[in-house]
Amino acid sequence: MKPARSITAPLAVGRWTPPWVAWVRDAALDWIFPPRCVGCGRVDAWWCASCAADLTALPLDPAFYPLEGFAATLSTGGHSGLLQNSIQALKYYGLTDLAPLLGARLAAASPLFKVTIDLIIPVPLFKARLAERGYNQSQILCAALADQIGIPTSDALTRERDTGSQVGLNREERLTNVESAFKADPSQVAGRTLLIVDDVRTTGATLKACAQTALTAGAHAVYALTLSRAE
Numbered sequence: 341m342k343p344a345r346s347i348t349a350p351l352a353v354g355r356w357t358p359p360w361v362a363w364v365r366d367a368a369l370d371w372i373f374p375p376r377c378v379g380c381g382r383v384d385a386w387w388c389a390s391c392a393a394d395l396t397a398l399p400l401d402p403a404f405y406p407l408e409g410f411a412a413t414l415s416t417g418g419h420s421g422l423l424q425n426s427i428q429a430l431k432y433y434g435l436t437d438l439a440p441l442l443g444a445r446l447a448a449a450s451p452l453f454k455v456t457i458d459l460i461i462p463v464p465l466f467k468a469r470l471a472e473r474g475y476n477q478s479q480i481l482c483a484a485l486a487d488q489i490g491i492p493t494s495d496a497l498t499r500e501r502d503t504g505s506q507v508g509l510n511r512e513e514r515l516t517n518v519e520s521a522f523k524a525d526p527s528q529v530a531g532r533t534l535l536i537v538d539d540v541r542t543t544g545a546t547l548k549a550c551a552q553t554a555l556t557a558g559a560h561a562v563y564a565l566t567l568s569r570a571e
Contacts, residue, residue, distance in 0.1 A: 377391055378425055378426075378428065378429040378433055378435070379391030379394075379395070379422055379425045379426065379429070386429065386433060386435055387426075387429055387435050387437070387438060391422065391425075391426075392438075392441065394422055395422055395423075395426050395438075395441050395442075396441055396444070398417070398422055398423060398445070400416050400417065400445070400448060400449055401416070401417040401418060402414055402415070402416055402417075402449050402452055403415055403569060404452075405541075405544075405569070407544045407547060407548055407551070407564065408548055408551075408552075409548055409551030409552050409555060409562060410547070410548075410551050410562050410563060410564050411455070411561045411562060411563055412453055412455075412563050412564075413541070413544070413547065413563065413564040413565075413566075414449060414452060414453065414563075414564070414565050414566075415541055415565075415566045415567070415568055415569035416445050416446065416448075416449045416565075416566070416567055416568065417567070417568055417569075418568060418569060419540055419568035419569060419570040420568075423567065423568050424568060426438055426441070426442060427442075427477075427539050427540060427567055427568060430442065430477050430480070430481075430539070431477045431539060434474070434475075436475065436480055439480045439481060439483070439484040440484050440487075440488075442481060442484065442567055443481060443483075443484025443485045443487065443488055444484075444488060445567065446481065446484070446485045446488075446537065446565055446567065447485055447488040447489050449565060450485070450489055450535070450565060453535075453563055453565075455533060455561075455563065456533060457491050457533055457534070457535045457563065458491070458532040458533045458534065459491070459492060459493070459494055459496065459528065459529070459532050459533075459534050459535070460482050460485060460486050460491055460492070460493040460494075460534075460535045460537060461482070461493065461494060461495070461496050461497050461529075461534055461535070461536050461537070461550075461554075462476060462478035462479040462481070462482040462493070462495070462497075462536075462537055462538070463478045463497070463536060463537070463538040463546060463547070463550055464476065464478075464479075464495065464497050464498050464499040464522070465478075465499060466499045466500075466501065467499075477539055478537055478538050478539060479493075479495070481537055481538075481539065481567070482537045485537060485565075491535075494528055496524060496525045496528035496529050496534075496554075497522055497523070497524050497525075497536075497550055497553065497554065498522065498523050498525075499521055499522055500520075500521060500522065500523050501521050520549075521549060522549055522550055522553040523553065524553045524554045524556070524557035524559070525557070526557040526558050529554050529557050529558060529559045530557060530558030530559065531558060531559075531560050532559060532560055533559075533560050533561045533562075533563070534554055534559050534561070534562045534563065535562075535563045535564070535565055536550050536551065536554070536562060536563070536564045536565075537564075537565050537566070538564070538566045538567075539566065539567050539568070540566060540567065540568050540569070540570050541564070541566040541568070541569045541570065542570045547564050547566075550562075551564070
């Protein structure tokens with residue numbers, strides 16, 4: 341697994357190198373190509389203190405939306421601006437230090453369900469995609485949320501085949517792409533109320549497939565919480 345970067349860490353380049361070589365390389369890269377904040381573009385760090393403060397203060401813009409298989413689904417805001425930038429920083433730039441800030445946002449929205457959740461489950465990545473990225477951003481968000489609300493998290497859902505990217509597919513193509521792609525562990529989900537967590541909800545095809553799999557395995561009810569909504 342490749343290490344994720346800190347908010348202030350330089351970009352990772354190549355394979356593992358001795359510490360002194362990495363220090364010289366990173367210092368040179370910082371001098372030639374100083375880190376620019378993913379949030380605002382300021383030359384400072386990959387996510388600057390000002391954007392961290394703004395993200396913490398960013399008000400919720402919660403919205404429920406209907407989705408087959410779910411008792412309720414909720415997003416904390418639209419997929420734009422600082423929230424979008426923070427999600428992309430976590431997902432594509434490896435800035436896992438943002439997880440506690442984003443987890444706090446999820447925690448603030450979770451009471452809106454007005455139900456007792458038994459288990460928090462991330463939308464899983466296929467093993468090849470996980471090896472390529474080095475981490476599952478949904479899993480990291482689940483861990484941050486679980487730490488703040490005291491509900492256990494589990495990888496009770498697995499992705500059994502590589503569905504590829506959903507980007508560029510229409511709604512019907514997305515639904516077909518993820519059909520029968522997931523597997524649930526009945527010993528963990530049967531009779532329990534689940535909260536499935538992901539970073540972005542677009543058409544909801546992936547979430548829907550996860551819910552159907554969990555319900556087939558005996559889940560009592562399934563809810564979904566995402567940081568943002570793209571559609």
